[in-house]
Amino acid sequence: MAPVDPHSYTDSTHPFTTHISLSLYLDFATSTIHGSALLSLSSPHSGPLHLDTRSLTISSVLDPTTLLPLPFSLSPTPNPILGSLLSVSLSSHSSVLILFSTSPSSSALQWLSPSQTSSLVHPFVYTQCQSIHARSIFPCHDTPAARVRFAALLNIPRALSAVMAASHVSRRDPNPGESNLSDALWCAPDRVVEQFAMEQPIPPYLFAFAVGEIGFRDLGPRTRVYAEGGKKVLDAAEREFAGVEEMVRVGERLFGPYDWERFDLLVLPPSFPYGGMENPRMVFLTPTVIKGDATGAQVVAHELAHSWTGNLITNKTNEDFWLNEGFTTYAERRIVEVVQGEERAALNMGIGWRGLNRMMERFKDNMEFTKLKPNMADVDPDDVYSEVPYEKGFQFLWRIERQIGRPAFDEFLKTYIATFKFQSIDTETFLDFLKTNLPGIENQVDLRTWVEGTGIPPDAMEPISAIYTKIRSLSLDFKLGKMPREDEVADWHGQEWELYLENLPDSVDPLQIAALDARYRLAESRDWEVKVAFLQVAVSSGCKEYFGEVERTLKQVGRMKYLRPLYTALVQGSAREEEKMLARRIFMEARDSYHPIAQGVVESILSKHS
Structure with a gap:
């Protein structure tokens, strides 16, 4: 076996899947999907074909032409990161048909009861397949190295509608014999079929749909x-x-x-x-x-x-994740600069710089994950998801731009996108392309330190702008006991407050925190970035009066950007047992409202600090 990806059973010597036709029957009563997947391969194959699965029940594997069964095996003990290996024995086959069912505990799916939705009338379900969760919906080569076209039939209750990251073809009554599933099940009168097609090849983690009102x-x-x-x-x-x-x-x-x-x-x-x-x-x-x-x-x-950067050109494995997120963070800030102005882009960069420095503290005991290209063998990508690939990747590209000038870098970027569009590449391929198209760049920028080195390289740069400098100065004043005046913050939006709070120390006088909130009502902010940044400082400073608001926040939203810092603030370091018990109780009561990926992240935080 020659793995193509440390997070997949996909064998590099086997042909990749190039097209998947899915028929999915969504059963809201049991929070499961009954489905069939017709996998078309890039070339005929004889011998074992390795596919990724997680928490799937495989009912049969068939020759799509004859509908005769094909031998298959499913590893009896799932790997805690990879899931279970599905091995199918082929004899010069170029396609394979698999019938399967998902588990209610599928890591990619969140099933919401009517009481958990805004309408309070109809249920809802949605997918989240990044990084390696598509395998919990259907068997596949679940690696970004494999780019696949899709066709999908979603059989859903007639009262609901479906959307998908694909072209919508039709909404119609079910047809007998179209699904390889039971016609009695498929063609029930209270059901409807939504048909979709994705004609451009995408990595499996971009497979997505939602069903509800x-x-x-x-x-x-x-x-x-x-x-x-x-x-x-x-x-x-x-x-x-x-x-x-x-x-x-x-x-x-x-x-x-x-x-x-x-x-x-x-x-x-x-x-x-x-x-x-x-x-x-x-x-x-x-x-x-x-x-x-x-x-x-x-x-x-x-x-x-x-x-452009991620969907058109994709990281080949999660070890190359910065190729997605570093490029995209750079591209995002270029778009923001045009649409919302240079000052807004500078604030965005400043918040990112603070985030990157926080990650150095988070990973101080395992600096491997401060590299642009870390070794991720035997590591769950969800466990080490962080701002490093975003912000260190951005800093790397910004460093190259500063070296050669923006016009030259813009031309390089367009050439890069046009050259590798609809491909998945690794870091080495990018570096070779960089050195070929910008001759001598390796003598001007220390590429090895940027890609292979830990920490923040010495030629990374904190952003400079008038508003950024002013906010940093006001944060320093607060550390010295001085609160910002109302005229100084009169035109601030959420980002300004977020940056201000990000620059406060983790622990300050609780009376100062309470006074700041009394004047500016930050704990009640409609901007969740501001609210959570303030609550994180308040918890770290031991302000018990905000624990109620922390609990309400953790029960209202499931975004990991908010869950991670608030749960961590409650349990880390010198946190009292009272605070740790509060965190555990909140999670026990809120757990079912979180997506399975978020559940795993919070469980990891609580376990680490138990």
């Missing part, structure tokens, strides 16, 4: 926002993301043609574990990015930038 508003000729939360959420989302069509045009001017036809957005329930997920044609978003002042569109700018 979903409305929408058009934002432009190729942009639309969908939402689960009804008219109130749609109205707010429409205002927040009104400029998305212009963002797409800016992206095209900077990085080349937009190759995905549409750029639609889906605002998910508050349990969604990320700020956004860049699924092509259908970006998934947390409702916490709706801030009321259009600054939430910066998350959209990041997911849009992935349309």
